[in-house]
Amino acid sequence: MSYPSTRLRRMRRDAFSRALMRETTLLVSDLIMVAFVVEGSGKREAVPSMPGVFRLSIDELVKLAGDCVALGIPALALFPSPGQDVKTEDAREAWNPDALFQRAARAVKARYPQLGLIGDVALDPYTTHGQDGLIDAAGYVMNDPTIEALVRMALAQAEAGFDFVAPSDMMDGRIGAIRLALEQAGHVHTRILAYSAKYASGFYGPFRDAVGSAGNLGSGGKHTYQMDVGNSDEALREVELDIHEGADAVMVKPGLPYLDVVRRVKDRFGVPTFVYQVSGEYAMLKAAAQNGWLDERTVVLETLTAMKRAGADAILTYYAIDAARWLTRGE
Numbered sequence: 179m180s181y182p183s184t185r186l187r188r189m190r191r192d193a194f195s196r197a198l199m200r201e202t203t204l205l206v207s208d209l210i211m212v213a214f215v216v217e218g219s220g221k222r223e224a225v226p227s228m229p230g231v232f233r234l235s236i237d238e239l240v241k242l243a244g245d246c247v248a249l250g251i252p253a254l255a256l257f258p259s260p261g262q263d264v265k266t267e268d269a270r271e272a273w274n275p276d277a278l279f280q281r282a283a284r285a286v287k288a289r290y291p292q293l294g295l296i297g298d299v300a301l302d303p304y305t306t307h308g309q310d311g312l313i314d315a316a317g318y319v320m321n322d323p324t325i326e327a328l329v330r331m332a333l334a335q336a337e338a339g340f341d342f343v344a345p346s347d348m349m350d351g352r353i354g355a356i357r358l359a360l361e362q363a364g365h366v367h368t369r370i371l372a373y374s375a376k377y378a379s380g381f382y383g384p385f386r387d388a389v390g391s392a393g394n395l396g397s398g399g400k401h402t403y404q405m406d407v408g409n410s411d412e413a414l415r416e417v418e419l420d421i422h423e424g425a426d427a428v429m430v431k432p433g434l435p436y437l438d439v440v441r442r443v444k445d446r447f448g449v450p451t452f453v454y455q456v457s458g459e460y461a462m463l464k465a466a467a468q469n470g471w472l473d474e475r476t477v478v479l480e481t482l483t484a485m486k487r488a489g490a491d492a493i494l495t496y497y498a499i500d501a502a503r504w505l506t507r508g509e
């Protein structure tokens with residue numbers, strides 16, 4: 179059937195028929211807030227490359243967790259911004275039971291047990307060189323020794339009360355090793371969110387400012403473990419391995435430039451598929467909005483809806499609280 183019997187504009191004419199045929203609707207329950215924690219109290223340190231994002235001391239973080247609960251955001255993904263003084267070559271602070279990150283988890287879960295809490299498992303905030311793993315004399319990130327450290331780290335996080343451990347390091351085999359260790363330690367309910375297809379992206383720049391690893395990393399890139407921007411068959415292989423090793427959910431990262439990968443993963447495996455709208459995506463949208471070049475509310479909700487349309491079941495975003503307010507109060 180063609181024009182005039184088929185006029186696609188008929189259904190678009192009014193709000194009621196647009197609503198009835200809408201295929202994808204973004205919900206607050208699709209969102210995961212992202213936050214950074216620092217030592218101290220009453221602290222909200224601005225991250226210059228991410229206007230509106232703050233590194234929070236634990237007391238302030240608990241308030242942000244309260245905002246998430248009040249708005250109906252199901253979960254919070256936490257990253258530590260530890261002082262330079264605790265960084266070492268071997269990243270041992272990562273599994274210290276009394277480290278900032280573990281204390282933060284205990285504080286949030288004590289006050290808001292119903293909020294899902296996601297811990298980042300990677301060594302970069304804790305290494306003097308800013309790499310996600312342990313390095314050899316040539317600076318190459320060593321896979322298997324790194325896994326041993328990641329296992330200790332994941333156990334410390336499960337112990338502290340994180341509901342999800344989320345390995346973001348891209349070592350081979352770490353999901354299986356962490357799953358086995360969690361089972362053996364009796365943490366049978368701790369979920370694993372695998373950063374399965376994490377690309378070596380330039381969009382992580384502002385995040386590295388936020389956790390204080392940018393200066394330490396220097397000119398060393400992460401191309402020997404994160405994925406090449408040009409690949410997507412390889413993403414499917416990564417996801418398949420992580421599912422078999424025991425991941426409960428898989429992730430594609432960054433978000434907007436990689437939605438083709440999200441769609442392929444969701445179509446192929448049908449597992450819980452998360453996507454991460456990363457710091458550089460936030461910074462781009464925020465900068466354009468602050469210049470008056472884009473309408474922030476419109477483009478943020480549009481990008482998040484596009485991620486869901488591409489197949490994402492949940493979206494990690496620094497905009498989660500803003501988006502939840504826009505969605506629920508129409509603010």
Ligand SMILES: NCC(=O)CCC(=O)O
Nearest residue numbers: 346381382385456457458
């Ligand atoms: N593991 C976390 C990152 O690598 C970066 C996230 C971001 O850029 O927001």
Ligand SMILES: [Mg+2]
Nearest residue numbers: 348349350416
């Ligand atoms: Mg992998």
